[in-house]
Amino acid sequence: MNKRLLFYSLGTTFILTILIIIYAILSKISIFDFVYIGNTLTLLSFPFLIIGLTLLVIQSGNFDFFLYSFRSKKKRYIPQKKKSYQSIIHFCLWTFALLWIISILLTFPTIFK
Known part of the structure; x- marks a missing residue:
């Protein structure tokens, strides 16, 4: 795991949280409405x-988008190379996990009221 991607995920999570808080303030919702x-x-x-x-x-x-296409049935067909999306995948899944954890921590005290 690249530490840079984790910092990007933390930054994205922080920015989204700040934007939600700013939106809540502008729409007259209490900032403590977790x-x-x-x-x-x-x-x-x-x-x-x-x-x-x-x-x-x-x-x-x-x-594979082209697995059953007519293009693969032609002669001289060269299959496409698989692309690696590791950094995007790690960024998206870490951002999802961090947002999910923060949302659970914010709503956890109100679950048991």
Whole structure:
């Protein structure tokens, strides 16, 4: 794991959290409404999960767009090289995990009320 990617994920998580807090302040929602902030961070984390898992499946080769195409039936067909998306996958999944953990920590005290 590259430490640079972890710092990028931390930075993205921090920036998204600050933007949610600023939006809450501007829309007259209490800054101490942790359930709203936690739920919003959860909703923002899902695109990172979807992108990370999609790229993971594409990279593994199980999801080949041209596997059953007519192009592969032609002579002189050269299969495409598999691309490596490791850094993007790590960034997306770490950002998802950090946003998810923060949202759980923010909403955890209100679960047991």
